[in-house]
Amino acid sequence: MPRDWHASVGLDDDGVAWAGGYVGDGVATANLAGRTLADLLTGHATALTALPWVGHRSPRWEPEPLRWAGVTAGAAAVRLADAEERLTGRPSLAARVMAPLVGG
Helix, strand or coil, rough: CCCCCEEEEEEEECCEEEEECCCHHHHHEEEEEHHHHHHHHHCCCCCCCCCEEEEECCCCCCCCHHHHHHHHHHHHHHHHHHHHHHHHHEEEECHHHHCCCCCC
């Protein structure tokens, strides 16, 4: 799972093609990735090779145990937000705080 939840494809200078980071959208995204990589590998400049995910590099995850602590705290905050919204019927303050951290 990429740090910024951003799928990406690319072709390195040495000819190595890569794709990944689909985050739950694998079937449709893998199809698009394959078509995009085909255009990259054949050198065709197309609408697919102009997409923002081409050449995107996600930031690295924090080192352990910071990554684990952050993910654990984030999951707890999201559970808290869900419970708060169930009880109040209103958008949660915890959800508002977490949104920028989880790509919302």
